[in-house]
Amino acid sequence: MxxxxxxxxxxxxxxxxxxxxxxxxxxxxxxxxxxxxxxxxxxxxxxxxxxxxxxxxxxxxxxxxxxxxxxxxxxxxxxxxxxxxxxxxxxxxxxxxxxxxxxxxxxxxxxxxxxxxxxxxxxxxxxxxxxxxxxxxxxxxxxxxxxxxxxxxxxxxxxxxxxxxxxxxxxxxxxxxxxxxxxxxxxxxxxxxxxxxxxxxxxxxxxxxxxxxxxxxxxxxxxxxxxxxxxxxxxxxxxxxxxxxxxxxxxxxxxxxxxxxxxxxxxxxxxxxxxxxxxxxxxxxxxxxxxxxxxxxxxxxxxxxxxxxxxxxxxxxxxxxxxxxxxxxxxxxxxxxxxxxxxxxxxxxxxxxxxxxxxxxxxxxxxxxxxxxxxxxxxxxxxxxxxxxxxxxxxxxxxxxxxGFLTKDGFKMGKSLGNVVDPKALVEAYGADAVRFYLLRENVFGQDGDFSEVALRRAAGTVLANGIGNTLQRSVAILDRSFGGCFPVDSDSLDANAPLRIAAEAAGAAAMAAYQEFRFHDALEAVMKLCAATNAYLDNQEPWKKIKEDESSKAAAGQTLTYVCEAIRIVAVMMHPTTPALSERVFEQLGLSSKEWRWEGVQWGGIQKGSAFPSPSPVFRRIECEMVTMPPAELVSIAQGKTRERKGRDGGVKKEGEGKGKRGGSKEGAKGVTEGQVRKEGESREKGARKEKRSKKEDENVEILDGTEEK
Ligand SMILES: [Zn+2]
Incomplete structure (x- = not known):
């Protein structure tokens, strides 16, 4: 030694x-x-x-x-x-x-x-x-x-x-x-x-x-x-x-x-x-x-x-x-x-x-x-x-x-408000993919963030159910009916300068750089851009109309749908670090092996002509369950009750929690239900803070109590 x-x-x-x-x-x-x-x-x-x-x-x-x-x-x-x-x-x-x-x-x-x-x-x-x-x-x-x-x-x-x-x-x-x-x-x-x-x-x-x-x-x-x-x-x-x-x-x-x-x-x-x-x-x-x-x-x-x-x-x-x-x-x-x-x-x-x-x-x-x-x-x-x-x-x-730490609908999580979020209940209600996607997409890793169940439901519904799931299912369903459950062309047959292909390449590069630097929200932003480009392409090409026309129109529709599937395949590769189970289901739906995930998979050209895929089934189930955390309105009224209670007892207002910086979606979630109440609550808390003149240090420490590691 x-x-x-x-x-x-x-x-x-x-x-x-x-x-x-x-x-x-x-x-x-x-x-x-x-x-x-x-x-x-x-x-x-x-x-x-x-x-x-x-x-x-x-x-x-x-x-x-x-x-x-x-x-x-x-x-x-x-x-x-x-x-x-x-x-x-x-x-x-x-x-x-x-x-x-x-x-x-x-x-x-x-x-x-x-x-x-x-x-x-x-x-x-x-x-x-x-x-x-x-x-x-x-x-x-x-x-x-x-x-x-x-x-x-x-x-x-x-x-x-x-x-x-x-x-x-x-x-x-x-x-x-x-x-x-x-x-x-x-x-x-x-x-x-x-x-x-x-x-x-x-x-x-x-x-x-x-x-x-x-x-x-x-x-x-x-x-x-x-x-x-x-x-x-x-x-x-x-x-x-x-x-x-x-x-x-x-x-x-x-x-x-x-x-x-x-x-x-x-x-x-x-x-x-x-x-x-x-x-x-x-x-x-x-x-x-x-x-x-x-x-x-x-x-x-x-x-x-x-x-x-x-x-x-x-x-x-x-x-x-x-x-x-x-x-x-x-x-x-x-x-x-x-x-x-x-x-x-x-x-x-x-x-x-x-x-x-x-x-x-x-x-x-x-x-x-x-x-x-x-x-x-x-x-x-x-x-x-x-x-x-x-x-x-x-x-x-x-x-x-x-x-950083997460608040719940802008309020510090804690026993006194009863607004502690149980991750087990969340994952049981929404599945791992929705919870993972929401946490990484709606918060900037490294900064304080917020958890809003309303925003989780919206994010999962918009991106996972519609942007990915619905787009894939619609495309595969038509291909299944009209081309016998096989892809009619190589996806690589799309022109290298086609906007969809360029969008996919740009998204892959942006997501890679972002994942490398732990900027998950940016990586997923790139994914969402590609989803948007894919849906725009689909709406623009209208394959569901062309499929009913002459043979050459039908062939064009088959190409369009194959390219859409290819774009969704690339989305699945880019999403694998975030939503591994969803990515696997997308690959299964496309008839591709999901055993080994490699980032090279973001390159255009992964679907071969004649390769078969299974009958269409949803890759992401719609969110229809009840809310499992305390609704924002209830949270606000409890917080107000606490504030009043303390005011009566102490002759002053004590802060229960400071609404912290949130990213767009989550803020809107709470707002939709209780805009007036939130504002009122915010004002009274501000006043309380001025009255009480707590030291800055003490304020900072309020958020340290959010419930991470203490020993
Ligand atoms: Zn201590």
């Missing part, structure tokens, strides 16, 4: 090394006080195959059943994974659950279950939902698995071997929901957590700390790596990727980093439900001081002696849930088979604590090309995680993409 650690410690400052005072053989570069320039020496990391693409969703915290806030990024990550597979890349798509921590133990106790029973139950509901939503993950990692636990311990050992762990007393304000110590300065009045608005409790314990401060310059350089580019560019080559996307989020993180990174506690003394802290030869408690010059530490904790004698209470410490969970991405990769191209590197899926972890992980597709995360957990992924990896001698992720 030590040999490997030393091998990785190349210094750009020359060879002025000295051995640290630690009992562990760690080398320090005297110029940068800790050799924190590893990020710039990528040559020292084993390279992964250039054709591989690794993507992760957050590992969802199992304190409650999955909600829309977990379905949304998972659908988006699935679309990226499917697109990259279509591009011929060796994809590893990791999802899973984060199952440790005090909050889980409490949630289990409330349900009269053991923590493990509780986790198993919630995990089953996640897996069920992902199946319903057609999520094509390669591995589902659980942080309570034995393999994960041993990997966490291995990483702790590697980090300790680097001299990056020390013991210290910590006293401070602790938020149980965040599982995090808070700086006095970031608390609200009454020492309330700015995220959870609940009072923090005073906490004093001895913990192990990770020297995050040592990696200040590494993190700065990772964030700087692509400052010049304003557009997200997770291109397949991955050479121009920047660590944090989109750009606005990168700025937020950069500002935070310039204030100085502080070491953070990576163990808990009184949390039993977690990975036991392994014996790293550092005493808790202890007294001998061993402060390392130049390292910035939080003033509220004091470093303890670092010695391999007098071990006492280590066994009672468990690994901090974030340190544990982040390693889950590595565990997930190791559950997958090694990349097909992996050669000499050892490929054991259960590496020991020794040096081969780096090689094994590279052979399995590490580093991740992108971690998709909520904006509330960006800091853990963009700062803590890369530093942990560098410390462990592993390469940092190539990109962290932060998505």
């Amino acid at each position: 030590h040999l490997q650690a030393e091998k990785l410690l190349f210094s750009s400052h020359g060879s002025r090394w000295k051995r640290s005072l630690m009992p562990i053989h760690t080398l320090y570069c005297t110029s940068c006080n800790g050799c924190s320039d590893i990020a710039n020496t990528n040559k020292s990391f084993p390279a992964k195959n250039g054709n591989s693409f690794t993507i992760t969703t957050p590992l969802y915290y199992v304190n409650a059943a999955p909600h829309l806030g977990s379905a949304y990024p998972t659908v988006a990550a699935d679309a990226i994974a499917r697109f990259q597979r279509m591009m011929g890349r060796d994809v590893r798509f990791i999802t899973g659950t984060d199952e440790h921590g005090e909050k889980i133990a409490t949630a289990a106790a409330r349900r009269d279950m053991t923590p493990q029973e509780h986790c198993d139950d919630i995990v089953a509901s996640y897996k069920h939902l992902w199946e319903k939503l057609d999520i094509s993950y390669d591995a589902f990692v659980r942080t309570t698995s034995a393999a994960h636990e041993s990997l966490v311990k291995a990483v702790v050992h590697r980090v300790a071997a680097k001299g990056d762990i020390y013991a210290a007393d910590y006293t401070g304000w602790y938020c149980v929901d965040c599982e995090e110590f808070k700086d006095e300065g970031e608390l609200l009045e009454g020492r309330r957590c700015a995220t959870h608005l609940k009072p923090c409790r005073w906490h004093a314990e001895t913990n192990y700390f990770f020297r995050l401060s040592k990696y200040q310059s590494d993190i700065e350089s990772l964030l700087r790596s692509d400052e010049s580019s304003s557009a997200p560019s997770p291109s397949p080559s991955a050479t121009s990727s920047s660590l944090v996307m989109p750009h606005a989020r990168r700025n937020e993180v950069s500002i935070f980093v310039t204030k100085g990174l502080k070491d953070f506690s990576i163990s808990r003394a009184n949390v039993d439900w977690g990975v036991p802290m392994p014996d790293i030869g550092i005493q808790i408690p202890g007294s001998k001081k061993d402060s390392v010059e130049g390292l910035q530490t939080d003033s509220s904790h004091s470093e303890k002696g670092v010695t391999d004698s007098g071990r006492g209470k280590e066994a009672q410490q468990t690994v901090y849930v974030w340190f544990d969970a982040l390693v889950g991405y590595l565990s997930g990769l190791l559950q997958c088979p090694p990349l097909s191209s992996a050669t000499a590197a050892p490929t054991s899926s259960s590496p020991s604590t020794s040096a081969d972890i780096a090689h094994v992980l590279a052979a399995h597709g590490w580093p991740a090309d992108v971690h998709v995360v909520g904006k509330d957990i960006l800091r853990f992924h963009a700062l803590y995680w890369p530093a942990m990896l560098l410390s462990a001698g592993l390469p940092p992720p190539r990109a962290v993409f932060s998505h």
Whole structure:
């Protein structure tokens, strides 16, 4: 282990090394006080195959059943994974659950279950939902698995071997929901957590700390790596990727980093439900001081002696849930088979604590090309995680993409309004394709968005049922009746300069560029343009009239209908990352194999003369079910009731939720029903906001409560 650690410690400052005072053989570069320039020496990391693409969703915290806030990024990550597979890349798509921590133990106790029973139950509901939503993950990692636990311990050992762990007393304000110590300065009045608005409790314990401060310059350089580019560019080559996307989020993180990174506690003394802290030869408690010059530490904790004698209470410490969970991405990769191209590197899926972890992980597709995360957990992924990896001698992720939160009809989702959207009910009512299409088409990935069931019904009805389903069925029905269930011509017989063919080529190129940059709404805009061009062509050619005329008119009608089917075939290829089941049904209807999806399929000319197709049947069923979420009108009246209630009680108006920016369709949905009410509600909320003069910070935090990752 030590040999490997030393091998990785190349210094750009020359060879002025000295051995640290630690009992562990760690080398320090005297110029940068800790050799924190590893990020710039990528040559020292084993390279992964250039054709591989690794993507992760957050590992969802199992304190409650999955909600829309977990379905949304998972659908988006699935679309990226499917697109990259279509591009011929060796994809590893990791999802899973984060199952440790005090909050889980409490949630289990409330349900009269053991923590493990509780986790198993919630995990089953996640897996069920992902199946319903057609999520094509390669591995589902659980942080309570034995393999994960041993990997966490291995990483702790590697980090300790680097001299990056020390013991210290910590006293401070602790938020149980965040599982995090808070700086006095970031608390609200009454020492309330700015995220959870609940009072923090005073906490004093001895913990192990990770020297995050040592990696200040590494993190700065990772964030700087692509400052010049304003557009997200997770291109397949991955050479121009920047660590944090989109750009606005990168700025937020950069500002935070310039204030100085502080070491953070990576163990808990009184949390039993977690990975036991392994014996790293550092005493808790202890007294001998061993402060390392130049390292910035939080003033509220004091470093303890670092010695391999007098071990006492280590066994009672468990690994901090974030340190544990982040390693889950590595565990997930190791559950997958090694990349097909992996050669000499050892490929054991259960590496020991020794040096081969780096090689094994590279052979399995590490580093991740992108971690998709909520904006509330960006800091853990963009700062803590890369530093942990560098410390462990592993390469940092190539990109962290932060998505926004969804409101419901303009209102924050929450228990008080009873407007939490259950993704399971949605998918049961509308099917995976409609839900996936709506989420990716009607929201800009990376920004805050809105969920409106009215808009979902309209989007699915207009595009999936009419634009694609109806157009295909009409065309195939005529071909079936008049040409015996076979295509009368090659679709390639259409002139290369025909407007429909040009439109299809333009749409394919636009959608590819958009998927590559996670601009799903733009990719689907390109699809809709092609649908519109196809329908215009159909209406213009009127094959249903020509089919009844002479032979040459009938032949022309046959050509028109074949070209329409070809355009819809291309639409199905472009839609595969978003609506995989619909794309398959379209291909089946066209008599084409839907086994393998390749992006090259967007090229014109996929239908052969004489090829047969089955009898016409709808590829997308019409939406006729009842609404399954709270109607906007009801939501507004409940919100008004709450506002009045609070006004009476407090003599002031408290905001229930701020209508946030929405894209066209969804806004209209709520408007149609309750325009007057919405406006009135908006006005009273505005007034309330002025009266109460809540701090900007507090307002921002209202949306953090939307219900994504909290621990
Ligand atoms: Zn909190």
